[in-house]
Amino acid sequence: VLHPLKSAIVLLMLALACCGGGQKASIQEARSGLAVSLTAVNAARDTMVTWSAAREAAIVQAATSKADGEAKLAAHRSRVDAAILLFTAAYTSIAAASSALALAAGEGKSPLEAVLLTAEAVKAVIAVRQAVAVLKGGGS
Amino acid sequence: VNWEAIAKLLGSALVIISSVVEQKGSDELKAELAGLTSLLTTLRAGQVADLDEATVRAELDSFIARVMADRQGADAALAARFPDKK
Numbered sequence: 001v002l003h004p005l006k007s008a009i010v011l012l013m014l015a016l017a018c019c020g021g022g023q024k025a026s027i028q029e030a031r032s033g034l035a036v037s038l039t040a041v042n043a044a045r046d047t048m049v050t051w052s053a054a055r056e057a058a059i060v061q062a063a064t065s066k067a068d069g070e071a072k073l074a075a076h077r078s079r080v081d082a083a084i085l086l087f088t089a090a091y092t093s094i095a096a097a098s099s100a101l102a103l104a105a106g107e108g109k110s111p112l113e114a115v116l117l118t119a120e121a122v123k124a125v126i127a128v129r130q131a132v133a134v135l136k137g138g139g140s
Numbered sequence: 141v142n143w144e145a146i147a148k149l150l151g152s153a154l155v156i157i158s159s160v161v162e163q164k165g166s167d168e169l170k171a172e173l174a175g176l177t178s179l180l181t182t183l184r185a186g187q188v189a190d191l192d193e194a195t196v197r198a199e200l201d202s203f204i205a206r207v208m209a210d211r212q213g214a215d216a217a218l219a220a221r222f223p224d225k226k
Binding site for chain 2: 038041042043044045046047048049050051052053054055056057058059060063065066069070073077080084087088091092094095096098099102136
């Protein structure tokens with residue numbers, strides 16, 4: 001599952017390298033990098049959603065009382081919510097970079113801003129993946 | 141590299157692995173498998189070629205909806221396990 005993220009970084013570097021050369025090539029490479037980023041963040045999302053649902057079911061099963069279950073579910077959810085904020089940031093970054101790319105492609109402007117936004121999106125995806133790994137590793 | 145062929149091959153392998161994991165795997169493994177399945181589904185559908193802001197926003201919205209639905213399910217299961225005494 002890590003492969004798409006590595007690909008995104010490689011593609012992003014290519015995009016940056018293309019900035020001084022063909023504008024069209026930069027846009028295409030950045031677009032590919034964004035698409036791979038979206039795939040990677042979706043995969044991380046599905047991993048987390050599945051894990052979280054299983055965890056909640058286990059908490060309910062192990063609860064000794066309703067209050068105990070509610071407290072443990074609340075603790076689990078507060079940790080998941082922190083990761084959800086990172087996911088929201090990642091999706092928002094990808095959307096912003098995607099719009100900037102469409103604008104650059106449509107108006108024939110320099111893709112530099114779009115490429116920089118793509119770099120931000122890739123960073124956000126990396127943060128998401130790290131957060132999911134920490135969340136799952138720490139239990140709850 | 142023929143990514144489409146690789147994705148199809150991995151998809152077939154995943155079906156076999158999934159059936160084993162569903163029976164014997166841990167929650168951890170099942171979660172990883174869900175991520176991998178999502179990745180392959182996307183690759184096989186060729187969705188990586190179509191990217192626009194609306195698509196990205198829709199992914200986020202469906203994510204939040206899934207989390208909320210799962211939480212409601214857990215709350216209902218907890219309430220069923222410990223019904224309020226009248």
